[in-house]
Amino acid sequence: MSRLQGKTALITGAARGIGAKIAQRFSEEGAKVIINDLSLDAAQITADQIGGSALACDVSDPQAVDAMFEQVRRKFDSLDILVNNAGISGLEGDSDAHERLLGTYSENIDEPELPIFSVTNEAWSKMLAVHLNGTFFCSRAALRIMMRHGDRIAGSTNIINMGSIMGTAGGAGAVAYCSAKAGILGFTRSLARELAPHKIRVNALAPGHIYTDMISSLEDMHPALVAQTPLGHLGETDDIAWAAVYLASNEAKFVTGQALSPNGGWHMSQ
Template identity: 30%
Template sequence: MFSLSGMTAAITGGTSGIGEAVAARFAAAGARVVIIGRRDGRDIARRSGAIAAIRADCASEDQVARALNEARDVLGQELDVLVNNAGVENTGPMIADATATELQRVFDINTFAVFYGLKYGPLVLKDGGSIINTASVAALMGIPGYSQYSASKAAVISLTRSAAVELAPRGIRVNAVCPGSVFTPMLPPDHPEVPLAMQMCPLGRVGTTDEVVGAYHFLAAAESRYITGQALAVDGGIVAGVSLGTLEAVATKAAAG
């Protein structure tokens, strides 16, 4: 059940964080995996069980196209799964203080990298394959100071839905995973988002990569072959409603007067 034995996969942003954890999960489930990222990922590939690491800046259209072709060549066949996971963090500035330059940088890696993956990925993907895009719970709700990041990830969900419809005749499924706050190098324990997430999250804590990778595994496996065009939140319940921690904080502040 949920075996990936004999399957092939490429993962962008696979040299760190969620991407690295997904690579390890896929490899453990029997897939042959290639990771793609900006840094030298050879040691990470060995650690995660991937068969190779390809260096590429996923904000570059030419480099994405080249890396996906290389992944197919390294694997020796077309891909079963493509995970468009490369991303960058951006939190803090309100819209009034944000800059167009920073907005462009965030969109270049968070949105355009997914666009390039959706454009060139199907050229190296088998019919009946699966594409999984990493969006964010921030795409599903408004959060002060997250406008640029949220907009870039909301665009990923929109691209996911459009691609799901366009690729359906080939049986290629396209879905998005929307993680909440998850401890990674982009979100270390001392990040200012951590106490906010702990209060807002109904489960009362920040997630770990091990708690997110199961969604990618499911969407890659044959058992999810009737699911496409969906955005799956893995967020500890944040989009479900107001947490007790938030209500208690508001009540305490009101009582203090």
């Protein structure tokens, strides 16, 4: 249980859900873990549970991101692993969006209005800002720290970006989310090529449907999602956390530019 011994890892959006489970498993594997989230209180509660540190910032705000990584540089001096996990579904507090998404799975709706007509400019921009801009802002700021150490062991420094099966499969009623996740996969491959000469790996996780707060409000959809999943159930946060441990560890030292997709067979590739 020491695959990440001596490493420092920052995980965004890690106060709960998939990010919190990744933080717990990283900590158990010996990493010094920094939990980021919007609320310092929420991040601190999770950090206290796993023996980590907490730093708050909105990953879509470039100044706040730079300030947070400046704190990381001052407090920890080095950073080995970044997990760009923070995300939103776009359904938060929007019951209409919730109904529209359910409508796309319902057989009882005769002529549903096209869901794309209801995507406001603000909702589109916010989705891309949190997922895609946030991934870019945090990666750029983290690399300023990661690149300072010239003695990197090949493959040990790395970035993991949270994609989704929706980024490749697409999803009716979720154009903004799917576009943001597809962008993250392209960002991952480009940055992996850019950083390979510097011995820094970049990979993505593309989870299937994992039972967290993000999808708990979509309970009506769960039977359909389970029916589409060959393994016959939704995923758990640990299904993603263990994949993150693998990608972050030296056991994955020859793995870069990849998307690893624990999804119960919902989407099969390669």
